[in-house]
Amino acid sequence: MRTHYCGELNAALVDRTMAIWFTEPYRVTRHREVERIAAMFRGTDPRGYAASIRAIAFVDLTERIGAIRRPTLIVVGEEDPGTPPAMARVLHDRIAGSELLVLPGAMHCAVVEDSDAFLGALLDFLSRS
DSSP, X not given: OOOOOOOOOOHHHHHHHHHHHSOHHHHHHTHHHHHHHXXXXXXXXXXXXXXXXXXXXXXXXXXXXXXXXXXXXXXXXXXXXXXXXXXXXXXXXXXXXOEEEEXXXXXXTHHHHTHHHHHHHXXXXXXXX
C-alpha cells in the first residue's frame, strides 16, 4: 500500500529559491509578501517538485515555440538567473509578432516583484490584442 507524503520542502531549499526568485532589496522591504510565497512553496509536495525540476531539465521546446500564432507577451526579470533575458530573447525571436518585456532589476518572480510595471504592460498588451 502506498502512503501519501505531505511533508514540506527543506528550509535551505526554500531559502535558496527565494534568493533566486526575488532580489535582496525586495526580500528585505517586502518580507511579508516573500514569506507568504515561501509558505506556499514550503507546502509543495517534494516529490512533485522534484518531478517538475526533472521535466524542466529534459524538455526543450525551443524548436516548436515558433508554432505559436497568437499574440504573446514574454516577461522576464532583468536579473533572473534561472531563465535570463537571453532565454526570453530566444523565445521572442522565434514567436512572430511577440512582445518582450524585461522588468529592470527584478529576478525570477518579476511579475510579483514589479507588479505595477507588469500590470500596466499587461493591460496595454491585452487592449491591443
